[in-house]
Amino acid sequence: MRLSCLLLILTAAASRAQTPGLEKHIEVRPGTLPLILTVPHGGSLKPDNMLARRYGVTGMDSNTIPLAEMLIEELQTRHGGKPHAIISRLHRSKLDPNRELKEAAQGDATAEAAWHRFHDSAQNACDAVMKKHGFGLLLDIHGHRHLDQRVELGYLIKGEQLKAGDAELNADTALIATTSIRDLDKRSPQNFAELVRGPQSLGGLLEFRGFRCLPSPTKAHPGVMAGYFSGAYDVSAHGSRDRGTVSAIQVECPWNNVRDTPEHQRRFARALADSLGVYFEVHFGRKLK
Ligand SMILES: [Zn+2]
Structure with a gap:
């Protein structure tokens, strides 16, 4: 790399580090488990010095931050460690981390710095997990308001593609190679259809604990x-589709019975923490702790 180019990168990195409020806007919590949580749309901060985004979705995913915080606590209780967590505290009208930079920040320099901190931190967490554990899982936590109030699990498989039967899905190696769980499919003793909608898929494990899911055995x-929602930028950028051994799932939480009250958030956090323990043993062949 030419020296001038290197200097430019260093200067850009330094100016990002100096952006006021950056650490408050994007909260980064280091963890110990082979698990990473990203929470891109739960924030409510609307700093005056940031421009409002002019296009794209701008509504927040209410209560996803308290839900993620409860999940961190329940994972600690059950599995003796913390996940890495990257949380945007900015309102989605100021930054959408789950989009590529142009749509995410729409030219605002403070938003761009926050976007870089979000994704650099997520990638650093993935790298730390790969170094320490060899592989891992990233959950990108969201909220949706679809009529059918199920937990939607996104693996970068479109709804239309999920219409294929199990045998057809298992034979579609080209499709499997473009999912955010490409690496996990190689590790799991179960076939691909079982991994995404069998009794021990994440959807199957959550349904067993009382939360209807899609995809799932039902x-x-x-x-x-x-x-x-089949998955977007976060699981594309940090899952195992293009590289590495951290697989990723977009977890879209419905409002009813999951995000609506602290009691329901706690019940879901417990169910998800329990499910992840089984999920790691079945598909990764190791305990989560
Ligand atoms: Zn969202």
């Missing part, structure tokens, strides 16, 4: 005209 695909 709902293989979204059906006709139904909303379903």
